[in-house]
Amino acid sequence: MSLSSKASLQVGPDGKLKHLLTTEGLPAELVRHILDTADQFVSVSERDVKKVPLLRGKSIFNVFFENSTRTRTTFEIAAKRLSADVINLNVGASSTTKGETLLDTVWNLQAMDADMFIVRHSQSGAPHLIARHVKPGVAVINAGDGRHAHPTQGLLDMYTIRHYKKDFTGLTVAIVGDVLHSRVARSQIHALKTLGVPDLRVIGPRTLVPAQVERLGVRVFDDMVAGLKDCDVVIMLRLQSERMNGALLPSAGEFFKCYGLNAEKLAHAKPDAIVMHPGPMNRGVEIDSAVADGRQSVILPQVTFGIAVRMAVMSMLGSAQ
Amino acid sequence: MSAELPDPEALVRELAERMRGAIAADAALVGVYTGGAWVAERLHRALGLATPLGVLAVTLHRDDFGRIGLHRESRRSQIPFAVDDREVVLVDDVLHTGRTLRAALNELFDFGRPRAVRLAVLADRGGRELPVAADFTGARVEVADDEELVLSNENGKLRFAAVKRPE
Numbered sequence A: 001m002s003l004s005s006k007a008s009l010q011v012g013p014d015g016k017l018k019h020l021l022t023t024e025g026l027p028a029e030l031v032r033h034i035l036d037t038a039d040q041f042v043s044v045s046e047r048d049v050k051k052v053p054l055l056r057g058k059s060i061f062n063v064f065f066e067n068s069t070r071t072r073t074t075f076e077i078a079a080k081r082l083s084a085d086v087i088n089l090n091v092g093a094s095s096t097t098k099g100e101t102l103l104d105t106v107w108n109l110q111a112m113d114a115d116m117f118i119v120r121h122s123q124s125g126a127p128h129l130i131a132r133h134v135k136p137g138v139a140v141i142n143a144g145d146g147r148h149a150h151p152t153q154g155l156l157d158m159y160t161i162r163h164y165k166k167d168f169t170g171l172t173v174a175i176v177g178d179v180l181h182s183r184v185a186r187s188q189i190h191a192l193k194t195l196g197v198p199d200l201r202v203i204g205p206r207t208l209v210p211a212q213v214e215r216l217g218v219r220v221f222d223d224m225v226a227g228l229k230d231c232d233v234v235i236m237l238r239l240q241s242e243r244m245n246g247a248l249l250p251s252a253g254e255f256f257k258c259y260g261l262n263a264e265k266l267a268h269a270k271p272d273a274i275v276m277h278p279g280p281m282n283r284g285v286e287i288d289s290a291v292a293d294g295r296q297s298v299i300l301p302q303v304t305f306g307i308a309v310r311m312a313v314m315s316m317l318g319s320a321q
Numbered sequence B: 001m002s003a004e005l006p007d008p009e010a011l012v013r014e015l016a017e018r019m020r021g022a023i024a025a026d027a028a029l030v031g032v033y034t035g036g037a038w039v040a041e042r043l044h045r046a047l048g049l050a051t052p053l054g055v056l057a058v059t060l061h062r063d064d065f066g067r068i069g070l071h072r073e074s075r076r077s078q079i080p081f082a083v084d085d086r087e088v089v090l091v092d093d094v095l096h097t098g099r100t101l102r103a104a105l106n107e108l109f110d111f112g113r114p115r116a117v118r119l120a121v122l123a124d125r126g127g128r129e130l131p132v133a134a135d136f137t138g139a140r141v142e143v144a145d146d147e148e149l150v151l152s153n154e155n156g157k158l159r160f161a162a163v164k165r166p167e
Helices: A003-010 A028-044 A069-081 A102-110 A126-133 A151-165 A183-194 A224-228 A252-259 A299-317 B008-019 B035-047 B099-109
Strands: A059-064 A085-089 A116-121 A139-145 A172-176 A199-203 A219-221 A233-236 A274-276 B028-032 B054-056 B087-095 B116-124 B136-140 B147-154 B157-164
Touching: A003 A126, A028 A151, A028 A183, A028 A299, A059 A069, A059 A102, A069 A085, A069 A116, A069 A139, A069 A299, A102 A116, A102 A126, A116 A126, A126 A139, A139 A151, A139 A299, A151 A183, A151 A233, A151 A274, A151 A299, A172 A183, A172 A224, A183 A199, A199 A224, A219 A224, A274 A299, B008 B035, B008 B116, B008 B136, B008 B157, B028 B035, B028 B099, B035 B054, B035 B087, B035 B116, B035 B147, B035 B157, B054 B099, B087 B099, B087 B147, B099 B116, B116 B147
Parallel strands: A059 A085, A059 A116, A116 A139, A172 A199, A172 A233, A199 A219, A233 A274, B028 B054, B028 B087, B087 B116, B116 B136
Antiparallel strands: B147 B157
8 A cells, every 4th residue: 555545544635633543654743733732631641530521422442353451451541531431342352253354343333333443453454444444433543453553652652752852853763673573663663754853773683674674764783782872762672472482583582682771782872862662571581670670761651651642642533623 | 993902901900909808818820721821820929829820721621622623732731739628719811601611610620629719800701601700800891793802912911802703
């Protein structure tokens, strides 16, 4: 699918967000709009009453064809703080095993008057397919599809970076680890380029870096120390355990030695560099505990900001804007 | 037509005189963004209140969200005192339909349960759509039905203007 048709599927002719499927091709202005809107919601989560009535009476369906308790919960909290009704469906365990097609499942849910679908699927492109077939006015948020995209994670990372670094246009950012299998990394790369990061780096063994990733405007390093030099932001990726047993990697211990972030390696980045991780972390595999819990880590603020960013996206999709 | 509009700075002084002694000594002023915040700041200074000034952003409680969505802004409510059991005076620049005040009350109650809530407005232009009334009013101001009464702040000087409402 071409970039422009993706953009038109998620952005209307009036420039407003209709679905959130990918950060690729999402205009910078719209990304900034989402981050600005999220600012308002950070304060909501800090109050006695952590709820506003913006999506009162709306039904939001969490449709997870691939299980993920953590991500589902963050969307559920965000929707509830906007006063929406949230229905959680672990579809992988029910309809599809009975032979129902993806679109039949969605049409059935739509017949129950859903206003928004939060979709996770192991197949890249599944949320796009759903977005093309829902009724006008029904919104789809991609909560992770295959290796393709995880746009709300990418956007919450942009929020976090903006919070600590203010401006993107002077930054050096490194994304470290298993980029090949990471939808998070793809969403980050597109968003970081859109926001004008001049020096974007990818660090990892060649077996875990996608071929031709340089085309996206990143520099590839297989030496971590060289790649971390003078970075403002270090983003660690989760090494999925199923990858460790395959042919791509010798062992978890070997990986940590070369690409695990410890204090010694982090010292090559700028002294005020921040360390990020989308979670859940493998301590001692991609990140050392001393760094994960250290003064440069912003891993827990990422989680907090993630709620606000998801509230922003949902509120923008749930109104005429 | 704006020649007939009152001087907001003079109205603030009159409003302060009406409020003096009529509100609790430990009352808190809370301005509604943005015009109400400018007025509240001036009243707070004129009345010499001890409780720090608060501000409310009401966008998250607006009843026209479904039609017009969220404004893009980073304003946040800031309530730097305990709301529970305190007399709170909401301050706004213009009282019109009453919908902003309804939203402001909802927003305020997200921070706690005040002992009492009063309302002070610089100008009342009529046209109420909700049962809302001010306890302290600077002036009643006549503007045409298709006009908005808008308070602006130019280099720290408040000024009223009547502006044609966009279609």
